[in-house]
Amino acid sequence: MCRITAYTGPAIPLENIIVHPKHSLLEQSQHASEAKLAVNGDGFGIAWYDDRPEPGLYRDVLPAWADGNLTSLCRMVRSRLFLAHVRASTVGETSRANCHPFVHGRWSFMHNGQIPHFARIRRRLEQALPDDLYAARRGSTDSEMIFLTLLANGLESDPDRAMAETLRQIGTGADPVKVTCVFTDGETLYGFRHASVGRAPTLYASGVLDNGGRAFASEPLDGGAWDEVPADRVTTLPLECARQVA
Secondary structure: EEEEEEEEEEEEHHHHOOOOOOOHHHHHHHHHHOOOOOOOOEEEEEEEOOOOOOEEEEEEEOOOOOOOHHHHHHHHHHHEEEEEEEEEOOOOOOOOHHHOOOOEEEEEEEEEEOOHHHHHHHHHHHHHHHHHHHHHHOOHHOOOOOOOOHHHHHOOOOHHHHHHHHHHHHHHOOOEEEEEEEOOOOOOOOEEEOOOOOHHHHHHEOOOOOOOOOOEEEOOOOOOEEEEOOOEEEEOOOOOOOOOOO
């Protein structure tokens, strides 16, 4: 399973979340403690926002700990809102196009989990996409397909309904469907967890950080106050509400 983290608040260097905490995302790339796999070395990526609507994006197939550019980038870039992901692949080869986050317009998205029966439903999901979103697909992962399907189902106007409809289209297979994701339109940061059977992959929301910001993370980054995001509810940061997905 992958590891993810995201931040919203006053602009900070990316390293304050991705590199510096005791259990930072960079640390989790080699020493995850709440996942089946401790090592997440099949690529990484960052999407970040400034005063423009569309995010910057940096992704590569190297393990996060092996890319010397990553720590330099995280030291120099400041952002008010960013997503970061380290990948342990389940569907799709190791390629830059399959690394998270995925970006379309002002939206960015990252995922931890899997659709075990994806090969059987992939064609149906692709056929349901409008032409512009079908043409936007670059990789071969179930994660990117979830993102594009969410957009097709009205993510822009109603994230709760889009999530419910996307889960309905995915359906269930012999093995549990697991969807834990974080996404944003550049203004609001959303988190969501779902498992058709059993527990969904972890996602935590921080308390107010020392600079006034908030964060999501697969595993708490430090010893501060972190609460598990409730399953089957779209949760927003700043923590305005947690809404049930039908």
